[in-house]
Amino acid sequence: MEASVLQKPAATKQLGKTGVLLVNLGTPDSPSVPDVRKYLREFLMDGRVIDIPLIPRTLLVNGIIAPFRAPKSAKTYQEVWTENGSPLKYYGEVAERELQRVLGDEFVVKLAMRYQSPSIQSGLEIFQKQGLTKIIVIPFFPQYASATTGSIHDKVMEIVREWQIIPDLTFVSSFLDHPKFIEGFVRNAQKFIQQTDYDHFVFSYHGLPERQIRKGDVTKGQVCKLGSCCDSLNAMNQYCYRAQCFETTRRLVKQLGIPEGQYTTCFQSRLGKDPWIQPYTEDLVKELPKKGMKRVLAFSPAFVADCLETTIEVGEEYKELFEEHGGEQWDLVESLNDSPLWIELLADLVKSRV
Numbered sequence: 001m002e003a004s005v006l007q008k009p010a011a012t013k014q015l016g017k018t019g020v021l022l023v024n025l026g027t028p029d030s031p032s033v034p035d036v037r038k039y040l041r042e043f044l045m046d047g048r049v050i051d052i053p054l055i056p057r058t059l060l061v062n063g064i065i066a067p068f069r070a071p072k073s074a075k076t077y078q079e080v081w082t083e084n085g086s087p088l089k090y091y092g093e094v095a096e097r098e099l100q101r102v103l104g105d106e107f108v109v110k111l112a113m114r115y116q117s118p119s120i121q122s123g124l125e126i127f128q129k130q131g132l133t134k135i136i137v138i139p140f141f142p143q144y145a146s147a148t149t150g151s152i153h154d155k156v157m158e159i160v161r162e163w164q165i166i167p168d169l170t171f172v173s174s175f176l177d178h179p180k181f182i183e184g185f186v187r188n189a190q191k192f193i194q195q196t197d198y199d200h201f202v203f204s205y206h207g208l209p210e211r212q213i214r215k216g217d218v219t220k221g222q223v224c225k226l227g228s229c230c231d232s233l234n235a236m237n238q239y240c241y242r243a244q245c246f247e248t249t250r251r252l253v254k255q256l257g258i259p260e261g262q263y264t265t266c267f268q269s270r271l272g273k274d275p276w277i278q279p280y281t282e283d284l285v286k287e288l289p290k291k292g293m294k295r296v297l298a299f300s301p302a303f304v305a306d307c308l309e310t311t312i313e314v315g316e317e318y319k320e321l322f323e324e325h326g327g328e329q330w331d332l333v334e335s336l337n338d339s340p341l342w343i344e345l346l347a348d349l350v351k352s353r354v
């Protein structure tokens with residue numbers, strides 16, 4: 001019998017394997033104004049990101065935000081762009097390749113972006129063509145928010161609901177409590193701490209409109225007051241993004257041995273006039289030097305890969321602001337990026353779900 005007859009057809013070779021979809025937020029295809037505008041339009045037209053009705057959202061995004069913000073954002077993307085393209089995408093590609101190597105043949109690992117490319121649809125279609133009926137979706141967000149993790153889950157469900165065979169889907173909601181997530185930032189911070197005697201430690205997370213926290217509050221305002229309610233993470237507030245950020249800080253400072261009073265959790269990147277979760281990083285950055293805190297180490301633990309929000313906003317813009325207000329040293333701890341610990345963490349998330 002000919003060898004080709006004995007070989008399984010390509011599709012059946014994949015049967016029984018598990019698909020792993022790694023999903024980050026997205027990034028423009030290039031730092032040009034038209035590509036940034038296209039990306040911002042897709043991103044901000046998501047009803048989980050700008051959570052207002054379709055008509056005002058369309059007017060706001062197409063009439064104001066995309067035209068006016070795109071040129072400014074494009075300049076920042078040009079600063080963060082490297083020879084490998086967008087760092088956010090590059091580190092995603094490294095994670096895809098390394099996780100595939102670590103997990104081996106029983107898994108098919110694909111990277112996708114919630115907005116722009118490679119799309120979630122293209123990743124899922126690869127699994128579908130290979131006949132994979134078990135899929136694990138891992139959003140690259142340590143803390144759950146409807147605007148990020150929720151939106152990815154939503155998009156995956158929107159796509160698979162059209163399929164004849166609905167796959168066995170597993171969604172990762174958050175991983176801020178994974179010891180390797182904490183350890184990754186702690187290791188990156190240690191080389192800074194060994195060299196400098198910092199006065200203060202700043203944990204700056206991406207912000208979110210307060211309205212979105214309220215909408216997800218299962219206690220309907222009984223427990224969540226957007227204040228000291230976030231001093232513990234429990235069954236009542238486990239999906240509250242603000243509470244998860246405070247919990248992340250508590251875990252990091254515990255492991256780093258940072259005493260009470262020497263650190264602050266805060267929120268950056270406010271967009272628009274509505275109140276976003278507080279305290280705002282910008283206000284804190286201006287106040288710290290006045291209080292005699294002139295040497296600061298900053299962390300950005302809402303991101304697993306360095307990007308515009310970390311390198312430029314925290315690493316450069318806040319540093320400049322801090323120095324303008326009398327600060328002397330502002331350093332930023334890099335994110336998990338391509339570290340082996342990050343790949344091990346991803347492998348743990350997969351293995352604990354098969």
Ligand SMILES: C=CC1=C(C)c2cc3[nH]c(cc4nc(cc5[nH]c(cc1n2)c(C)c5CCC(=O)O)C(CCC(=O)O)=C4C)c(C)c3C=C
Nearest residue numbers: 025026027049073088145147148206208271302307308309
């Ligand atoms: C970490 C989680 C994130 C949350 C929560 C989040 C909410 C959120 N973001 C915007 C608006 C913008 N975000 C932008 C960039 C951006 N945001 C995240 C993550 C979260 N966003 C990442 C990883 C990135 C960087 C992407 C990159 O390619 O580097 C931008 C674009 C950049 C800019 O113009 O400043 C906007 C706009 C809203 C409105 C929102 C809450 C609902």
Ligand SMILES: [Fe+2]
Nearest residue numbers: 025206269309
């Ligand atoms: Fe954002």
Ligand SMILES: [Fe+2]
Nearest residue numbers: 224226229230
């Ligand atoms: Fe809260």
